[in-house]
Amino acid sequence: MVKYNKYVQIGPPTATMAAAETAMVKVAQKYPNTVVVLEDMGMPGINWFKENAPERIVECGIAEANGAVIAGAMAAEGFIPFIHSFSFAVVERAYNQIRQSILVDRFNVKITARDGVWGDLGISHDIVEGIACTRILPNLVILNPADAVEAEKAYLAMVDYVGPVYFRMEYAAPAPFKIFTDDYPFEIGKAYQIKDGKDATIIATGYLVTEAIKAVEILEKEGLDVGILNMSTIKPLDEEAIIRVAEQTRAIVTAENGTIVGGMGDGIAAVLAENAPAALVKVGVEDEFSQSARLTAEVDELKDFFGLGAKDIAISVKEAIAKREKFGLIRK
């Protein structure tokens, strides 16, 4: 029987989208200066705005460059604007606009995006580089919640925080497990140790926390005690937590739904190299683009194709342990 830490109670899969919708309505009611700047791609909670506050909807059409700058300007005038689309559009199409007209002056804009490789329309819309291309931008906080409970809490926290935030949503992913209890205390910048383990630690983010939980259960049966650190804030990384688990186990596996080139894994690699040497194996999409897959039936196949499933994570854990022995790294 796998033993988890406080605030963790694994339950059946629950969609995060509904949590984001609920959170957005709470946000809209708590902050009357919340406005939605649409880019013809809807928004979580948009129906509430249509029914209750249509005057707080600003529709820019399919013009993401303009939309990002309109949002920046409205934030300069005291509103809390949300922009939302697929990450290739809301972030990549408007990359310099976000840099110049939002981040330079730290305008309080919340960017929410569908991101990750889930067979969602294939190569154009299924984005591998969402984390990598945002992680390098100064003044930006990046959140990537693991389950519905955390999604709602992170959504509210991002609005209580004053400044630009990129909130990543893995919409097309299979629903993640319900992981956290309702009293779980989410905090921006704090990674949560879901499970302790002395043999290795998986540092996972977003939906891959669910896969990490499955992996840990497989490994437990094989006699390995593996920990999980939930890295729901990708920027700023919780360096203290990374160093702590690195010193404890000296064998780290990072797991993210996105490219391993410049992604969260590379950020963690830098923390390890500078502070606490540990054997590292990165789980993520290799240096390539995605393709489409039919919802439900083929997503598992796609997950295995890109090596993002529990089996791949479990293999990577064993690799990391073997590397630690090879490197002769001593655990604390």
Added chain:
Amino acid sequence: MAHSREIVTDLEDKANLVRRNIVRIFESSKQGHAGGTMSSVDIVTALYFHHLKLDKKNCDWPERDRVVLSKAHAAEAIYAVLPEIGYVSKDMLDKYYAFRSQFQGHADRWCTPGIDYSGGSLGQGLSFAAGMAKAEKMHTALKPPAVRVTAANYPKLILKYNPAYRVFCIVGDGELNEGQNWEAIMFAAKYKLDNLICIVDYNKYQLDGPVEMIMPIEPLADKFKAFGWGTYEINGHSMQELVDTLELTNNLYGDGKPKCIIAHTVKGHGIPVWESVHLHYSRLEGTTIAVKEGREIYG
């Protein structure tokens, strides 16, 4: 209504003062976007010394008129004005472009009191200005109306009621190559942003050469009109035309149309050595010659 000769002459003197300050800026920095700065001097003077609603004691006054300098490489023109208003000390004129200076190479909201937009990446300013104008409309809409609007008082109210602030956006002609401007132009028309005034500093030259050769933007006025904007073409070095047209756009507030003033200007205007070659960027020795010339003309 036409402005009196006294007002116009006074503003022309102010424009020369601005040019003198710009010469001082170049004297110490030895570099900068000379051409686009000089072409916008009269526009900037008309705005800051006459037309804008400002609080000289508080550059963050919420009801101040906003200025979005989309062609932020012409920041020297506004930097030459800010000490005269009192937002920064006059010593700053000698610190343009310097490390840790309040006067950065491109206009920067974060560092400089009185700057509303951090520009430099061309093509975004008009969107930012439209966003500010939309925000003004929304703040007004979200507040309960002071006077109940009825069928009887509606036309009168719409003429008398002023926005909390107006947004003035100065864009370059070459910058209109950027497609995003046209997204913003559609947006402003859709939301009837009659509190937004775009001024095109149409100096006919961009970095690689004449605008009509690099990427023709004509017929410019017809394009703005076709997008639903109120459009005016003037001589951007005639102070009379500038202040009269700006006042006209103010008086048309309530017509639901964003306004565009196409100001025909001359690149490098006021410094003959720059004017003769439509100079874009001035460096080192070239600057020394221009500064000497500028000192002779503006003191």
